[in-house]
Amino acid sequence: xxxxxxxxxxxxxxxxxxxxxxxxxxxxxxxxxxxxxxxxxxxxxxxxxxxxxxxxxxxxxxxxxxxxxxxxxxxxxxxxxxxxxxxxxxxxxxxxxxxxxxxxxxxxxxxxxxxxxxxxxxxxxxxxxxxxxxxxxxxxxxxxxxxxxxxxxxxxxxxxxxxxxxxxxxxxxxxxxxxxxxxxxxxxxxxxxxxxxxxxxxxxxxxxxxxxxxxxxxxxxxxxxxxxxxxxxxxxxxxxxxxxxxxxxxxxxxxxxxxxxxxxxxxxxxxxxxxxxxxxxxxxxxxxxxxxxxxxxxxxxxxxxxxxxxxxxxxxxxxxxxxxxxxxxxxxxxxxxxxxxxxxxxxxxxxxxxxxxxxxxxxxxxxxxxxxxxxxxxxxxxxxxxxxxxxxxxxxxxxxxxxxxxxxxxxxxxxxxxxxxxxxxxxxxxxxxxxxxxxxxxxxxxxxxxxxxxxxxxxxxxxxxxxxxx
Amino acid sequence: xxxxxxxxxxxxxxxxxxxxxxxxxxxxxxxxxxxxxxxxxxxxxxxxxxxxxxxxxxxxxxxxxxxxxxxxxxxxxxxxxxxxxxxxxxxxxxxxxxxxxxxxxxxxxxxxxxxxxxxxxxxxxxxxxxxxxxxxxxxxxxxxxxxxxxxxxxxxxxxxxxxxxxxxxxxxxxxxxxxxxxxxxxxxxxxxxxxxxxxxxxxxxxxxxxxxxxxxxxxxxxxxxxxxxxxxxxxxxxxxxxxxxxxxxxxxxxxxxxxxxxxxxxxxxxxxxxxxxxxxxxxxxxxxxxxxxxxxxxxxxxxxxxxxxxxxxxxxxxxxxxxxxxxxxxxxxxxxxxxxxxxxxxxxxxxxxxxxxxxxxxxxxxxxxxxxxxxxxxxxxxxxxxxxxxxxxxxxxxxxxxxxxxxxxxxxxxxxxxxxxxxxxxxxxxxxxxxxxxxxxxxxxxxxxxxxxxxxxxxxxxxxxxxxxx
Numbered sequence: 001x002x003x004x005x006x007x008x009x010x011x012x013x014x015x016x017x018x019x020x021x022x023x024x025x026x027x028x029x030x031x032x033x034x035x036x037x038x039x040x041x042x043x044x045x046x047x048x049x050x051x052x053x054x055x056x057x058x059x060x061x062x063x064x065x066x067x068x069x070x071x072x073x074x075x076x077x078x079x080x081x082x083x084x085x086x087x088x089x090x091x092x093x094x095x096x097x098x099x100x101x102x103x104x105x106x107x108x109x110x111x112x113x114x115x116x117x118x119x120x121x122x123x124x125x126x127x128x129x130x131x132x133x134x135x136x137x138x139x140x141x142x143x144x145x146x147x148x149x150x151x152x153x154x155x156x157x158x159x160x161x162x163x164x165x166x167x168x169x170x171x172x173x174x175x176x177x178x179x180x181x182x183x184x185x186x187x188x189x190x191x192x193x194x195x196x197x198x199x200x201x202x203x204x205x206x207x208x209x210x211x212x213x214x215x216x217x218x219x220x221x222x223x224x225x226x227x228x229x230x231x232x233x234x235x236x237x238x239x240x241x242x243x244x245x246x247x248x249x250x251x252x253x254x255x256x257x258x259x260x261x262x263x264x265x266x267x268x269x270x271x272x273x274x275x276x277x278x279x280x281x282x283x284x285x286x287x288x289x290x291x292x293x294x295x296x297x298x299x300x301x302x303x304x305x306x307x308x309x310x311x312x313x314x315x316x317x318x319x320x321x322x323x324x325x326x327x328x329x330x331x332x333x334x335x336x337x338x339x340x341x342x343x344x345x346x347x348x349x350x351x352x353x354x355x356x357x358x359x360x361x362x363x364x365x366x367x368x369x370x371x372x373x374x375x376x377x378x379x380x381x382x383x384x385x386x387x388x389x390x391x392x393x394x395x396x397x398x399x400x401x402x403x404x405x406x407x408x409x410x411x412x413x414x415x416x417x418x419x420x421x422x423x424x425x426x427x428x429x430x431x432x433x434x435x436x437x438x439x440x441x442x443x444x445x446x447x448x449x450x451x452x453x454x455x456x457x458x459x460x461x462x463x464x465x466x467x468x469x470x
Numbered sequence: 471x472x473x474x475x476x477x478x479x480x481x482x483x484x485x486x487x488x489x490x491x492x493x494x495x496x497x498x499x500x501x502x503x504x505x506x507x508x509x510x511x512x513x514x515x516x517x518x519x520x521x522x523x524x525x526x527x528x529x530x531x532x533x534x535x536x537x538x539x540x541x542x543x544x545x546x547x548x549x550x551x552x553x554x555x556x557x558x559x560x561x562x563x564x565x566x567x568x569x570x571x572x573x574x575x576x577x578x579x580x581x582x583x584x585x586x587x588x589x590x591x592x593x594x595x596x597x598x599x600x601x602x603x604x605x606x607x608x609x610x611x612x613x614x615x616x617x618x619x620x621x622x623x624x625x626x627x628x629x630x631x632x633x634x635x636x637x638x639x640x641x642x643x644x645x646x647x648x649x650x651x652x653x654x655x656x657x658x659x660x661x662x663x664x665x666x667x668x669x670x671x672x673x674x675x676x677x678x679x680x681x682x683x684x685x686x687x688x689x690x691x692x693x694x695x696x697x698x699x700x701x702x703x704x705x706x707x708x709x710x711x712x713x714x715x716x717x718x719x720x721x722x723x724x725x726x727x728x729x730x731x732x733x734x735x736x737x738x739x740x741x742x743x744x745x746x747x748x749x750x751x752x753x754x755x756x757x758x759x760x761x762x763x764x765x766x767x768x769x770x771x772x773x774x775x776x777x778x779x780x781x782x783x784x785x786x787x788x789x790x791x792x793x794x795x796x797x798x799x800x801x802x803x804x805x806x807x808x809x810x811x812x813x814x815x816x817x818x819x820x821x822x823x824x825x826x827x828x829x830x831x832x833x834x835x836x837x838x839x840x841x842x843x844x845x846x847x848x849x850x851x852x853x854x855x856x857x858x859x860x861x862x863x864x865x866x867x868x869x870x871x872x873x874x875x876x877x878x879x880x881x882x883x884x885x886x887x888x889x890x891x892x893x894x895x896x897x898x899x900x901x902x903x904x905x906x907x908x909x910x911x912x913x914x915x916x917x918x919x920x921x922x923x924x925x926x927x928x929x930x931x932x933x934x935x936x937x938x939x940x
Contacts, residue, residue, distance in 0.1 A: 155897065173787035224792065290917065317647070319734065322727055325724065325727040329726050424654075448761065
């Protein structure tokens with residue numbers, strides 16, 4: 001594999017002027033049909049269906065072979081049976097194609113016969129200088145250019161709108177599920193790459209490319225095994241030194257998990273403790289669970305990086321404030337010591353029964369004005385780096401739009417990150433969504449999860465400071 | 471305080487024949503009005519509003535004093551200003567009242583003056599032999615009898631329907647938020663008690679009472695501090711020996727959390743490490759976070775207790791299967807070794823590319839028949855105690871009603887617990903809810919959370935075996 005990233009070729013994957021779909025079909029329920037529909041729906045460039053069986057597919061002229069196309073397509077997407085793929089790749093080479101996505105499965109993941117086929121495919125591509133993603137993958141979704149080869153049905157597979165978060169995933173199904181989840185969570189996306197068996201294009205190349213991608217600020221990576229550990233780590237380091245966090249979820253952490261990886265993608269998972277230490281050293285933001293990856297992505301995508309780890313808690317419920325305090329301390333962040341002048345101001349502006357030490361308890365009957373006063377005071381305090389806002393919304397006095405307005409005001413005035421926690425049911429969940437949609441304040445059901453969201457910010461802040469300038 | 475639980479008096483709190491509301495009001499937005507509305511809405515017994523200002527409240531005759539009532543009410547609910555409460559309690563004593571709930575705040579939690587008032591209140595109650603819950607609490611919600619003193623507005627405060635989970639909470643606001651959350655999660659409830667300052671009735675009495683309550687199978691307890699550690703622990707032990715799990719969330723785990731507790735309820739939180747060891751020893755099911763408490767309650771409420779800790783994973787996505795494997799192993803459960811005959815059966819019934827070791831991968835294109843075959847085979851295996859079912863629902867082949875049917879069949883045939891994980895967005899979340907509502911299979915967004923749910927079952931199974939028969 002090439003030792004240096006060829007950005008020009010990589011660009012072809014995401015922003016091609018023309019795409020050929022080899023294995024395009026008119027038959028409902030086939031991958032070839034779903035691919036055509038997806039690409040036709042949003043992609044603005046020229047589209048060439050290729051299938052020996054058809055003269056036309058979805059109103060577009062269909063070609064017998066890639067060799068018959070009126071131009072060399074910037075990108076080909078291959079979705080034909082595995083045994084035919086090397087021959088198709090050969091034709092692509094003769095046509096001068098430089099970039100391909102091989103959707104087809106039936107390679108290394110099915111045993112020795114498939115592994116042989118995969119080696120053959122790789123040889124052909126190398127001979128012609130073609131870079132390809134896959135095989136055994138879902139391919140690419142670029143939210144900005146509209147290129148989309150993720151062929152799950154649209155009624156059960158949502159995709160995020162344009163944004164600054166990228167995702168690469170060794171598992172196609174899990175990657176698609178995360179894509180769907182991010183869409184529902186309102187997290188905007190730059191690029192998604194399901195890279196499957198990684199016969200040619202490797203995860204480290206994608207991480208490097210995304211680190212230099214102006215549309216990408218945060219990269220999520222679901223990894224089972226890597227072929228070249230050193231290059232993977234160097235890519236993490238490069239991203240961190242460019243100020244772009246890479247959130248890594250490494251599967252195969254346990255003995256049996258490693259075995260499950262081997263039977264899933266045929267990768268060698270490797271000892272997790274080694275990965276763990278190395279990923280941290282090279283500036284990766286390692287998370288332990290799927291949920292953490294999504295929470296970290298949302299939080300890093302939406303919020304500024306804090307200067308430090310001193311957290312102020314503003315709450316209208318004492319119990320939830322205690323839980324937040326516990327979580328912050330146990331997660332290794334600090335419950336901020338408010339300055340004397342901040343406490344004085346809070347004493348003046350809040351009722352006598354309010355607590356003016358951190359956590360600041362504005363009391364159960366707090367109207368938005370009290371939240372406003374408390375948020376303004378604690379965010380102005382130089383000893384506070386971020387705020388964990390708690391809302392007990394069952395309280396009749398709690399006014400969601402009023403508190404939202406106060407939070408937005410404080411955020412825009414002081415530029416410090418704010419996360420929110422509000423335990424509850426239907427009404428609360430609906431309002432949490434309002435805080436996310438209207439103010440991009442990451443909002444959670446529990447104080448503990450909100451505190452965890454802050455840890456990703458603080459960890460990234462430390463990584464960035466350590467890795468700055470490489 | 472009495473050293474032995476008087477069950478007869480305790481019954482009056484939840485199932486009184488008559489209730490007096492002292493401080494009943496017609497004024498909208500007041501606690502006295504909300505209390506009247508709530509109690510009138512569902513309580514079937516006799517209701518007596520008491521307020522010197524009114525002749526009638528919400529169509530019911532209003533009395534100047536509890537002394538004027540035509541009978542001695544089984545229960546009085548007191549919601550008048552703190553300074554008047556001792557006098558009201560004195561009148562209750564003269565009337566022969568035996569049980570009271572003191573909603574009013576302004577006692578120990580506001581400082582020395584309040585603490586004095588609370589001691590005075592306790593003396594009056596002791597003199598007359600009245601047991602009371604509170605002060606500074608929300609009181610009681612009994613889902614079976616309909617008695618409800620939780621006075622938050624109904625548009626933002628849901629309450630669960632009748633079921634087998636009880637909740638006691640030292641924090642009223644947090645307790646109400648959990649109530650709301652349980653309602654949305656579809657968890658049925660027996661009794662909720664917000665016990666506030668616990669001047670008289672203590673958490674240990676409530677835990678003992680609930681352990682003997684035929685309507686209650688699982689108790690959740692949010693605790694900041696306890697006055698009598700020994701009695702608290704003995705109550706946990708009693709519940710466990712009666713086969714009733716008590717899920718304990720203890721706040722004030724950190725140094726600063728302990729200080730926050732002191733300024734919230736004025737309780738002494740005590741060293742967490744001591745609590746932790748003692749709660750575990752006495753058979754409490756200790757959880758670390760709010761979310762865990764809700765997940766544990768749902769899981770213990772809905773599922774049978776497994777015989778052991780050997781988990782089978784059935785998945786249509788390899789990546790999610792690896793994450794589940796990791797989580798199960800790292801949480802200290804076991805990924806079951808399937809018997810040779812189970813694996814043989816799976817090889818016969820699943821396609822060649824399927825994985826028949828645990829995790830069992832039925833592949834991304836699995837129709838429900840494959841789930842059916844896999845679930846039936848692994849649940850019949852004597853080496854499997856519980857199942858973690860994974861559904862990648864973005865796959866076009868995945869059929870939610872079909873898999874639901876297969877899961878229900880296997881559950882009713884083998885009686886082993888099943889939890890489900892399905893990562894995704896809108897479509898998936900909607901179907902997860904279907905699995906919960908229609909089959910009571912606790913369903914989660916991630917394999918890791920589903921694995922955690924299984925740990926509560928396994929931990930409870932071990933506690934129960936250890937504590938059986940006291």
